[in-house]
Amino acid sequence: MKTKHFVPLLLAALLASISSLALAQTVKITPLGSHPGEFCDRDRALIFEDPTGVRILYDAGQTVMGGGDPRLGAVHIVLLSHAHGDHMGDRKLAALNSGSCVKPETISAAPNSTTAEIAAAKNSAVMMVADMGVFIGRKIANIRSKPIGACADEVVPYAAPCLATVQLGGMRSFHIDGALRSVEISTVPASHASGVSRALLTDPERRNLEADDLSLALGPPSGFVIKFTNGLTVYLSGDTGIHADMKTIVHDFYHANLTVLNLGPNAVSPESAAFAINELVQPAAVIVSHANEAVTAKGKLLPNTRTRAFIDLVKNAPVYLTLSGRTMEFDGSAKCVSGCG
DSSP: OOOHHHHHHHHHHHHHHHHHHHSSSOOOEEEESSSSSOOOOOOEEEEEOTTTTTEEEEEOTTTGGGGGOTOOOOEEEEEEOOOOOOHTTSSSEETTBBSSSSBBBBBEOOOOOOHHHHHHHHHHHEEEEEHOOOOOOOHHHHHHHSOEEEOOEEESSSSEEEOOOBOOOEEEEEEEEOOOOEEEEEEEOOSOOOOEEEGGOTTTHHHHHHHHHOOOSSSSEEEEEEEOOSSOHHHHOOOOOOOOOOIIIIIIIOOOEEEEEETTTTTOOOHHHHIIIIIIIIOEEEEEOOSOOOOOTEEEEEETSSHHEEEEEHOSSSSEEEEEEEEEETTTTOOOSSSSO
């Protein structure tokens, strides 16, 4: 074979081999809850790690200890679905395993929020709806005593925190320097509210809102769809009731094969949540989060919980619990290959 023909074939074979290796690797998902090994009332935060090393924190909430939480590790991108205090993080853990699973012990995270504290400490890209991103950006600037700018490119890690704000439907890509593939993150609609806790506001705005017992809306709520480099496509529902976009956008357009479903009682019942999974999103697997109840004891699912009722109604897809500190690993087809037993 002539050299001029051999080199392109060798390059193509090498690229195919690299591509196959990436697709064979797993995405790691680690819950950060209040009590190790349990799924508790306030648990929301999840760390996603792509096979290339890109690490994403989703909805820091109240079960982290701020930017110094030793469980965090590197955090390249911070996602926030909406402004409610249990997601933005108006409070934080006093210590791991403090209080009970039903009612963890927390302390105030005002005036900054756990989201801003972590992004400032970890030099993270802040990806969220623009109104919220500007608000969090100001908190980060206050922590660091210097302005925060827009992310200049998609290469992580960054030397300083930066804004990668979007509107609904917007997409951002991020990759480790030298990686052949990027992680793609898109915002999708959610049916909920997005008012920030007054504890995170400054005067005179806080005082003005207190008079009528109001919160301040920070743009629309959202969910996210993350396409990882191994092919896994994860739908993060955020807090939401069921809506038609779960079918037309999340299923039909993005083809999400793993769903992280928030099971908050103010948004869905076990029956409506199961309908969303069975009839609308139709993923290959489900991770249940944000249950607003103590779901487990000694790591085992409790009977007579809303979560148990939801699991019993789901068809054709395994449902996994977010046990704090237990890392689950998924291949590109949303098959759990480790940590889900």
